[in-house]
Amino acid sequence: MTEAVVTINHLQKKFGKFQALKDVTLTVNAGEVFGFIGPNGAGKSTTIRTLLGILKKSGGEATIFGQDVWTDAVAIHKRLAYVPGDVYLWPNLSGGEVIDLFLKLNGQKHSPRTDELITKFKLDVTKKCRTYSKGNRQKVALIAAFSTAADLYIFDEPTSGLDPLMEEIFQQEVLALKDAGKSVLLSSHILSEVERMCDRIGIIRDGQIIETGSLADMRQLSRTQITVTTTQSAGALAALPAVHGFKQTDQHATFAVDSEALGEVMTALAPLGVKALQSTPPTLEDLFLRYYNQKEVGSNAQH
Ligand SMILES: Nc1ncnc2c1ncn2[C@@H]1O[C@H](COP(=O)(O)OP(=O)(O)OP(=O)(O)O)[C@@H](O)[C@H]1O
Ligand SMILES: [Mg+2]
Missing domain, CATH: 3.40.50.300 (P-loop containing nucleotide triphosphate hydrolases)
Structure with missing residues (x-):
């Protein structure tokens, strides 16, 4: 208690x-x-x-x-x-x-x-x-x-x-x-x-x-930054609603994922032949800027 x-x-x-x-x-x-x-x-x-x-x-x-x-x-x-x-x-x-x-x-x-x-x-x-x-x-x-x-x-x-x-x-x-x-x-x-x-x-x-x-x-309410190297193109991920800011050059892709949808995105990545993957959780600075800058905080930030 x-x-x-x-x-x-x-x-x-x-x-x-x-x-x-x-x-x-x-x-x-x-x-x-x-x-x-x-x-x-x-x-x-x-x-x-x-x-x-x-x-x-x-x-x-x-x-x-x-x-x-x-x-x-x-x-x-x-x-x-x-x-x-x-x-x-x-x-x-x-x-x-x-x-x-x-x-x-x-x-x-x-x-x-x-x-x-x-x-x-x-x-x-x-x-x-x-x-x-x-x-x-x-x-x-x-x-x-x-x-x-x-x-x-x-x-x-x-x-x-x-x-x-x-x-x-x-x-x-x-x-x-x-x-x-x-x-x-x-x-x-x-x-x-x-x-x-x-x-x-x-x-x-x-x-x-x-x-x-x-x-x-x-952090759970915010986005995780992903950098991934795959053997096949990861371009299809850009269409997922939980994926934001998708960028791809050759085999390297970077994007942000709504943290609650990480599992779903990993499932979509797995068949593409993942050679390297880096995941960076949002820092307090990221959260801070997100909450401070926006007039209205997005719906996924509400409890
Ligand atoms: N005695 C006062 N009379 C009039 N307005 C006041 C008074 N004290 C604070 N305010 C106003 O109330 C608001 C909140 O001020 P406050 O000092 O609580 O902010 P803060 O979050 O502590 O900011 P900071 O991070 O700069 O310390 C501000 O707009 C400030 O100008
Ligand atoms: Mg103060």
Whole structure:
């Protein structure tokens, strides 16, 4: 039985006349890392700020640990850690002082774990925050969040300023949270990060969730790229409805196949004398571009 930690049902948010969230429905289950992706301005941060009780919803429902995100915000925040993309710190305090302040505000204490994280993220905690680069400001917030004992961690583009080594540390820490059975909601534009860590993904566009599921589910709904060398012409495949973008030169053919029709296409290929075959599943980038670019996503992408 999976237990829902975050439940969002038909959430709406208006800023004056502008409807930033039209219909957001998603669930983050206990023990999973949920990736929240979508183009700039799609509504990811607005959804997260509503979950945190910073913004008041205009319609629908949102709960965390079964409690209402607005009326029960204080109780929820005792079990939650949050890192925004733009981290603002007190300019005259040192990084170390701010980490301890964040921990205190969350009812936590500086622990050996905090020191371990400071070493791992290579942060010079003696410097004043006003001297920190964007990446260093993010490190301050990440160290405080990772050394907080919480049940749910919410990250809104937490690594946009981190170098690749630090990005790797971030990923290791998130995977450690997952191993410890914690739940994570991660909004990110770094698709390799999402691909590596997330159990399920929700795609938002124009204030609406347009797809949720595991990456495997989404790949199933998309197309696999095939390159094949055959002794006989594969030209007849071009007529199959599941085959797209068919191109042939001599014995080599390349095309995309609706993933659910792969078996059918392999059956059609077999009698043609297959000498070599390469199949490439869609990357998250492919899915991303497909979902982001199209005004209407094709019928095979609907559940
Ligand atoms: N306080 C606000 N007042 C008015 N409009 C807002 C406000 N906050 C956000 N919006 C608008 O709501 C929409 C969603 O913004 P949001 O910040 O949630 O997008 P996002 O998905 O987080 O984008 P990004 O990937 O760039 O961070 C945008 O059109 C934005 O301009
Ligand atoms: Mg945002």
